[in-house]
Amino acid sequence: AQSVTQPDIHITVSEGASLELRCNYSYGATPYLFWYVQSPGQGLQLLLKYFSGDTLVQGIKGFEAEFKRSQSSFNLRKPSVHWSDAAEYFCAVGGGDDKIIFGKGTRLHILP
Amino acid sequence: EADIYQTPRYLVIGTGKKITLECSQTMGHDKMYWYQQDPGMELHLIHYSYGVNSTEKGDLSSESTVSRIRTEHFPLTLESARPSHTSQYLCASSELVERGEQFFGPGTRLTVL
Numbered sequence: 001a002q003s004v005t006q007p008d009i010h011i012t013v014s015e016g017a018s019l020e021l022r023c024n025y026s027y028g029a030t031p032y033l034f035w036y037v038q039s040p041g042q043g044l045q046l047l048l049k050y051f052s053g054d055t056l057v058q059g060i061k062g063f064e065a066e067f068k069r070s071q072s073s074f075n076l077r078k079p080s081v082h083w084s085d086a087a088e089y090f091c092a093v094g095g096g097d098d099k100i101i102f103g104k105g106t107r108l109h110i111l112p
Numbered sequence: 113e114a115d116i117y118q119t120p121r122y123l124v125i126g127t128g129k130k131i132t133l134e135c136s137q138t139m140g141h142d143k144m145y146w147y148q149q150d151p152g153m154e155l156h157l158i159h160y161s162y163g164v165n166s167t168e169k170g171d172l173s174s175e176s177t178v179s180r181i182r183t184e185h186f187p188l189t190l191e192s193a194r195p196s197h198t199s200q201y202l203c204a205s206s207e208l209v210e211r212g213e214q215f216f217g218p219g220t221r222l223t224v225l
Contacts, residue, residue: 009152032211043118043202043216044155051211090154099171100214102154 002027004093004103012109015083021076021106023091033074034092034100035065044090050074061085086110115139118203118217125193126225133188133220135203141215142208144186148172149200149219161186162208193224 003026013019025031032051036044048059055067065076074091088107094100116137125131137144142163147155147170157170161180175197176190186205190197202219206212 004154034213036216041121041218041221043116043218044204045216046213049213094211099157099160104154105152107152 002031002093002095002101004091004101006089006091006103006106008106009104010107010109012111013081014111016080019076019078019081019085019108021089021091021108023074023076023103024072025074025091025093026072027093027095029095031093031095033065033067034094035059035063035074035076036090036092036102037061038088038090038105040087047076047089081108081110083110083112116203116205116215116217118201118220120220121218122221122223124223124225127192127194129193129224131190131193131222133201133203133222135186135188135217136184137186137203137205137215137217138184139205139215140183141205141212142183143206143212144180145204145206145214146170146176146178146186146188147202147204148174149202151200155202159188193222195224198222198224 005024034049035047050067088105090105091103092100119134144161146159149155156172158174159178203217204214206214
């Protein structure tokens with residue numbers, strides 16, 4: 001069965017510091033993977049997605065993620081965070097049935 | 113501007129009331145979805161639709177029902193609200209293509225007293 005694990009419930013980084021949010025998935029075939037961001041009281045916005053090809057994916061707002069099949073991971077990175085990046089981040093995995101399974105999310109806090 | 117809308121954004125209602133959460137999209141998407149999200153938790157799919165007159169139950173059992181009479185409209189109804197229905201409900205839509213990106217509405221936060 002498909003599953004997504006985001007091991008960090010909360011992450012706190014200083015503004016300007018680099019960021020890495022972890023995501024591990026379980027899926028029997030080649031997955032397609034997403035990172036979404038959710039600001040308080042808002043819906044989800046897609047940051048980036050991986051379907052195939054280059055394993056390093058560029059997204060919006062300066063985010064990138066790397067698909068590592070050997071580690072079943074799809075970690076999200078940003079070289080320098082801004083206070084506006086404070087939000088909840090969800091990793092998600094999908095398969096051939098077009099259903100998407102979401103992780104429990106990582107809440108990012110930014111220190112000034 | 114193509115978008116996906118949900119109304120109301122916030123709803124506080126008493127036990128036993130019938131409620132309908134509205135979801136509309138102007139992107140012409142065939143697929144639409146309803147997710148339930150408890151605070152600090154992941155999203156769970158409760159209903160989805162592949163087009164007009166198509167509705168399916170999702171992975172999480174829900175007492176709610178949905179209908180899809182028009183492509184752009186996918187309302188969710190609770191016949192008799194209970195405190196256990198308190199949650200955030202998110203609507204999404206996508207194109208009828210394999211691995212289509214899902215676009216999300218802003219959500220409706222429902223509180224049942």
